[in-house]
Amino acid sequence: xxQIIRLKKGFEINLAGxxxxxxVSVQQxxxxxxxxxxxxxxxxxxxxxxxxxxxxxxxxxxxxxNYPEVNFAAPxxxxxxxxxxxxxxxxxxxxxxxxxxxxxEENKTFTPSDIGNANSEELKDQLVxxxxxxxxxxxPFAVVADPQEKPRAIFISGFDSSPLxxxxxxxxxxxxxxxxxxxxxxxxxxxxxxxxxxxxxxxxPSVFSQITGIQSHKFTGPHPSGNVGVQIHxxxxxxxxxxxxxxxxxxxxxxxxxxxxxxxxxxxxxxxAGSSVKNPAYLETYSGAxxxxxxxxxxxxxxxxxxxxxxxxxESIGREGYxxxxxxxxxxxxxxxxxxxxxxxxWLGLIANRLSFHRAFGLVSFLNGKxxxxxxxxxxxxxxxxxxxxxxxxxxxxxxxxPVYLLKAIMAEDFDEMEALxxxxxxxxxxxxxxxxxxxxxxxxxxxRQGIDLMMES
Numbered sequence: 001x002x003q004i005i006r007l008k009k010g011f012e013i014n015l016a017g018x019x020x021x022x023x024v025s026v027q028q029x030x031x032x033x034x035x036x037x038x039x040x041x042x043x044x045x046x047x048x049x050x051x052x053x054x055x056x057x058x059x060x061x062x063x064x065x066n067y068p069e070v071n072f073a074a075p076x077x078x079x080x081x082x083x084x085x086x087x088x089x090x091x092x093x094x095x096x097x098x099x100x101x102x103x104x105e106e107n108k109t110f111t112p113s114d115i116g117n118a119n120s121e122e123l124k125d126q127l128v129x130x131x132x133x134x135x136x137x138x139x140p141f142a143v144v145a146d147p148q149e150k151p152r153a154i155f156i157s158g159f160d161s162s163p164l165x166x167x168x169x170x171x172x173x174x175x176x177x178x179x180x181x182x183x184x185x186x187x188x189x190x191x192x193x194x195x196x197x198x199x200x201x202x203x204x205p206s207v208f209s210q211i212t213g214i215q216s217h218k219f220t221g222p223h224p225s226g227n228v229g230v231q232i233h234x235x236x237x238x239x240x241x242x243x244x245x246x247x248x249x250x251x252x253x254x255x256x257x258x259x260x261x262x263x264x265x266x267x268x269x270x271x272x273a274g275s276s277v278k279n280p281a282y283l284e285t286y287s288g289a290x291x292x293x294x295x296x297x298x299x300x301x302x303x304x305x306x307x308x309x310x311x312x313x314x315e316s317i318g319r320e321g322y323x324x325x326x327x328x329x330x331x332x333x334x335x336x337x338x339x340x341x342x343x344x345x346x347w348l349g350l351i352a353n354r355l356s357f358h359r360a361f362g363l364v365s366f367l368n369g370k371x372x373x374x375x376x377x378x379x380x381x382x383x384x385x386x387x388x389x390x391x392x393x394x395x396x397x398x399x400x401x402x403p404v405y406l407l408k409a410i411m412a413e414d415f416d417e418m419e420a421l422x423x424x425x426x427x428x429x430x431x432x433x434x435x436x437x438x439x440x441x442x443x444x445x446x447x448x449r450q451g452i453d454l455m456m457e458s
Contacts, residue, residue, distance in 0.1 A: 007221030009398035016373040019271040029290035033322035041143025058105035058264030073131025109262035135251025142427035153192035159199040161226030162310040166271035169205035178256030274332035275375040276304040312432035336379025357437040396433040410451030
């Protein structure tokens with residue numbers, strides 16, 4: 001029987017523009033991209049292809065200095081048309097003009113019984129060479145997993161509680177056999193359990209309901225109950241010198257496809273959502289897709305922000321940007337670059353369509369109830385201010401730690417305090433709500449990543 005864990009701390013951001021649970025056909029983009037910046041912890045990426053090369057889906061396109069054995073692969077076949085570099089010639093993107101009919105690199109195929117009989121090193125070698133290894137992310141630090149290590153457990157979150165999140169019942173429909181194969185392969189990589197957490201507040205998708213070989217858990221409560229870091233904290237918390245791996249359900253499916261079909265297949269169903277979208281729905285595409293074709297003719301107006309991922313942790317990519325490697329959501333909301341007079345539309349104004357965690361500033365939104373959908377824009381309603389302690393952060397972080405003190409320890413570069421205050425247990429997504437509700441406009445996620453980088457270097 002599943003363990004039920006009830007969380008009370010957190011905050012739901014109910015945004016208008018949720019994707020309808022139907023998959024619509026769209027014209028596929030011409031170009032796709034692989035971005036080293038999507039992979040935290042990968043140092044000094046080096047390109048393995050050049051402009052003009054013809055490659056297949058699954059062809060290695062770059063490697064990291066610290067993970068030379070791990071391949072980062074092309075999502076589609078086609079011609080390499082651009083290698084984008086930044087300051088000091090740092091590799092930013094590799095862009096591929098896709099073929100109309102995709103070709104795949106050949107990989108060894110397994111039967112379900114083969115997976116059960118294979119040894120861990122054989123499976124690990126297949127995952128590392130093929131390009132699927134980067135789906136595995138290690139905690140602490142939330143970076144690409146080190147293939148030289150063995151985790152004590154592997155954690156999968158079977159639901160996403162973030163604003164406008166994709167429904168796995170839609171995005172993973174019909175992928176049961178691949179998910180099962182992926183779980184069996186993951187079990188070979190650890191001496192501990194493979195944990196799967198599902199929501200106790202909603203129907204469990206069929207892709208998870210009949211899975212064997214996992215330890216299941218149920219979580220109830222507001223966001224961030226779907227965050228894998230929160231789930232680890234309540235199931236089996238991290239301690240110093242501890243190591244676990246995490247992976248999203250889509251990554252498990254890709255592993256299953258690789259082993260059963262012998263292909264690096266990153267075709268995916270994504271949610272296209274947000275209040276600026278005319279017809280929010282689900283779309284079929286591939287990782288790294290350029291989003292301009294999805295936006296064309298489907299926006300209420302052009303003055304909006306396009307985000308790969310959710311509004312809390314996603315990346316602003318513009319109208320011609322590319323879908324992130326780990327993302328299954330494109331969010332489009334109004335751009336909030338207009339000024340607001342504080343007496344009318346500012347913090348003293350009684351605005352019915354403004355959401356606020358703090359009742360002093362959002363009494364009207366509190367009276368609206370929990371089910372109202374809001375059309376929020378990107379305006380942060382002020383500039384960065386002195387970092388004051390309000391006691392609010394602890395109300396939205398359902399973990400046994402003190403976020404304000406942790407952030408101040410990072411700013412002071414106090415390594416002992418960072419460790420004592422729980423930096424090993426958190427990643428940016430776990431404190432993203434703190435940044436949303438913060439009256440001081442503190443860049444919480446940026447500060448936390450700086451602290452993580454300091455700890456990794458020490």
